[in-house]
Amino acid sequence: MYELLYALLLTILIEFIVIWPFLRKKEKITLILLYIVLINCFTLPLATYGYNYILPNLVLIEFLIIIIESLLIKLLFKIKYQWALLISTEANLVTVAVGFVI
Amino acid sequence: MKGSLLPVCLMLICLSVVPTVYADVIDPDEKEVQTSYQIINLDSYPDYVFLLYGYPFYHDIVVLNSSQFSFYKFSTLSVYAVEKSNFNEDELRQLNETQLQDYFANSTKVIRSDLELEGSYGTVNVANPLSEVLIELEITSLNHTHLEIKKKRIIYTYEGGGVKSADYQDQNTTPQPGPVPSGTDMIWYFGLPLIALAAILIVLLRRRSK
Numbered sequence: 001m002y003e004l005l006y007a008l009l010l011t012i013l014i015e016f017i018v019i020w021p022f023l024r025k026k027e028k029i030t031l032i033l034l035y036i037v038l039i040n041c042f043t044l045p046l047a048t049y050g051y052n053y054i055l056p057n058l059v060l061i062e063f064l065i066i067i068i069e070s071l072l073i074k075l076l077f078k079i080k081y082q083w084a085l086l087i088s089t090e091a092n093l094v095t096v097a098v099g100f101v102i
Numbered sequence: 103m104k105g106s107l108l109p110v111c112l113m114l115i116c117l118s119v120v121p122t123v124y125a126d127v128i129d130p131d132e133k134e135v136q137t138s139y140q141i142i143n144l145d146s147y148p149d150y151v152f153l154l155y156g157y158p159f160y161h162d163i164v165v166l167n168s169s170q171f172s173f174y175k176f177s178t179l180s181v182y183a184v185e186k187s188n189f190n191e192d193e194l195r196q197l198n199e200t201q202l203q204d205y206f207a208n209s210t211k212v213i214r215s216d217l218e219l220e221g222s223y224g225t226v227n228v229a230n231p232l233s234e235v236l237i238e239l240e241i242t243s244l245n246h247t248h249l250e251i252k253k254k255r256i257i258y259t260y261e262g263g264g265v266k267s268a269d270y271q272d273q274n275t276t277p278q279p280g281p282v283p284s285g286t287d288m289i290w291y292f293g294l295p296l297i298a299l300a301a302i303l304i305v306l307l308r309r310r311s312k
Binding site: 004035038039040041042043045046048049051052053057058072075076 | 229231261264266290291305306
């Protein structure tokens, strides 16, 4: 359980560091952090469940997460979908890369 | 010179013809699953000593306690019981391999079980998050001549902290984990996303109402 919580906190931190530069002129820092927390609290447990119990395929799970997070980023930050997809892709690729390194 | 090259040539020919020996090598796409055992009611038999012995380490014994134990992946070991009054560990450790084999095969002091334990659960694809397997054993019968141990439950541990267990229905069939995680994991996997989704919807609805 603590490992899952650690993974969530680390993912939130990494995604915040990646996403904040994109959106700092558009949104307050506290709102950016809040939205990233909400997005990750929604996606990370489901992704972990999917990977552990349904489909242990990291590439497919990450692809689904990128799509879902891009939609949530678009809605919450009110930006174009292409822009949201780019941000989501970059944030998740960095998270996966850090995960591999750790 | 020609004579000295002949053995080398013969060796190269042999190596090119003989199929590759895999032995201890795991396929690059596979990973070994760490396997442990635990006798859950060992403490209920304080008058006995439980020993682990078998292939290929016929020269060595392991004295078991109630903790988890694991052993070399290619081993096949059995659990034996000896009454404490008949057991002298130092004496046993002084026996050579042949004497030990004879002791476990023929000694009237040794109580044998039919159960054989494999050192490894096997390999799984590297993408499989399964990381550890623990098989719980239970002593169901023990008297001066007979020891019966059964596999009771298997506990699968996954990368990321997921744990699932399944009871043995048939001793020869390893039960596979069910699709649903147990206990507090459910709160993590579904409770947190539900709360987050509700918060996201509130944010969006409040924004729309403004």
